[in-house]
Amino acid sequence: MNVMVTPERSQIGGAPELRVLALNSGSSSLKFGLYRVGSSRTEMLLGGQAESIGEHKGKFCAHNLCRNESISETLPIFSQRDAILRIVRLLAESKMAAPAAIGHRIVHGGPILRQHCLINSSVLRQLDAASAFAPLHTPSALSVIHYAQEQFPGLAQVACFDTAFHAQLADVARILPIAKEWQSEGLERYGFHGLSCESIVRQLGSRVPSRLIIAHLGNGVSVSAIKDGRSIDTSMGLTPSGGVIMGTRSGDLDPGVLLYLMREQKFSAAMLEDLVDRRSGLLGISGLDSDMRRLHEAAASNADAHLAIQMFCYSLRKQLAAMIAVLNGVDQIVFTGGIGENDAMVRETICDGLSWIGVRLDAARNQSGTNPINDPASRCAVRVIASQEDEQIAHHTRSLFLRSIGGQRPL
The missing domain is CATH 3.30.420.40 (ATPase, nucleotide binding domain)
Known part of the structure; x- marks a missing residue:
């Protein structure tokens, strides 16, 4: 029809x-x-x-x-x-x-x-x-x-x-440390979850701080450093498989792991892809599930489920600290995505490891997701904001459609 x-x-x-x-x-x-x-x-x-x-x-x-x-x-x-x-x-x-x-x-x-x-x-x-x-x-x-x-x-x-928001990364963040002939083939850091990041910046509007970190935590996970509303670095790289630990994706790995599997275990490209994208991350560590809710339910009696949660938060804490260094400090951290918006325990565990920079959560506000979720004494604001990727798609579509027909350009 x-x-x-x-x-x-x-x-x-x-x-x-x-x-x-x-x-x-x-x-x-x-x-x-x-x-x-x-x-x-x-x-x-x-x-x-x-x-x-x-x-x-x-x-x-x-x-x-x-x-x-x-x-x-x-x-x-x-x-x-x-x-x-x-x-x-x-x-x-x-x-x-x-x-x-x-x-x-x-x-x-x-x-x-x-x-x-x-x-x-x-x-x-x-x-x-x-x-x-x-x-x-x-x-x-x-x-x-x-x-x-x-x-x-x-x-x-x-x-x-999803790559558009990160398209203007400076060379120091964009270029991968590989031979130049492969750089010219388009092998570089692209970054992802750009529509989600755009939606957060749009929702903050005039309240966008100079130094913002967006932690998009879902089945896919990324951490992005935003300076004056523009992306200057992000955890994902050439593909959405890189960066921190995710639901079924490994995130960053020692390249030697892949070389070992190819050389000693005769892994093909398809086998490596399956391992890195579908059988790693929370699922690989726990041997149980990629769903954080299921892992929380099992963690009390399942050591591997508990370890998966701890490694997930540990990985994110390290990446957040890296982005704080990139920004030379941080004014606000925003959690978004399915886990970021709904999992108070994960937010607490991550932020507990950032107390050295003065990040402190208010336990009751974090539990309820009432913004801001930081303690008034925190040196950094912390918020939970729902990702609005689909609304962002609608905004861009309207804008491009109107330009194509010579209509009024949206504000």
């Missing part, structure tokens, strides 16, 4: 207000949100996600905020196309006006695509060529783009890159 689009637009303060569909694809999931986006406000109208894509027992959940209606289904979702078809049907059933444009989260655009852009055939070719940089993410994102183009023919579509 193709959707023919007649975009609904309204004028808010002289600037066009557009409906934008944001699609945020993972390897086995697809989050979506239909937003009404203006120059100074964003309102979600409809949102949800498809989970366990590729399985017989997929899950599809959605909430219509206009009608305060929710649905939750268990159904086969064999591919991203099935997920897109279910979203299209949901939009039709909601009787809402069709979106004016669609925005896609793209984890890695490679060395050429470093800024958010309208999608055309050239961009699709470049994305396909860059898929080797993020094989866990880019192929599924490309599938979502193709299926969205199929179901919304002629609709403007925008690629929003």
Whole structure:
């Protein structure tokens, strides 16, 4: 069922207000949100996600905020196309006006695509060529783009890159210590979770401090140093596999570990990728699970689960200290992402190891997540702010769409 689009637009303060569909694809999931986006406000109208894509027992959940209606289904979702078809049907059933444009989260655009852009055939070719940089993410994102183009023919579509926020890193942070011929092939530090970082900076607005550290803690984990609103360093590198310990990803490893496995254990590239991206991190250490909630439940009786939590926090504490050094101090630390927003124990354990710099949490405020969560005597503000990646996609999509049609540029 193709959707023919007649975009609904309204004028808010002289600037066009557009409906934008944001699609945020993972390897086995697809989050979506239909937003009404203006120059100074964003309102979600409809949102949800498809989970366990590729399985017989997929899950599809959605909430219509206009009608305060929710649905939750268990159904086969064999591919991203099935997920897109279910979203299209949901939009039709909601009787809402069709979106004016669609925005896609793209984890890695490679060395050429470093800024958010309208999608055309050239961009699709470049994305396909860059898929080797993020094989866990880019192929599924490309599938979502193709299926969205199929179901919304002629609709403007925008690629929003997680690497864009970090695109201006100075050479001292960007260049990897490898031979120059490989540097010229695009092997450098890219950094990720850029849309999340952008959303935090946008939410802070005029309250953005000069020296800010954003700790995005989810299944993927990164720590970024933000100087006067701009990224100057970040923990992830060439790919989203680098940096600190994550759910199933190892983070930084001694390269000798990989060489040993190749030389002595005859590991192939596929075997190394599987080990580093899918069988390491919290899952590898605990031998139990990558979900921090499950590890907390098991930690009292399972030494490996306890160790996994401690190593996770230890790894983050070291990276936060490194970013404090990069910034020559810190004015504020923001925790975001699923773990960062919801796990008071992890936040406490990490910050307890930063008392040397004067970081102190208020136990009650940390437990409730009431900002700021720091003690008044703390030398550094500490906050918990929800990541709004999908809203950020909607903002960029509106901006690029209006520029493409010669409309008013958003403020």
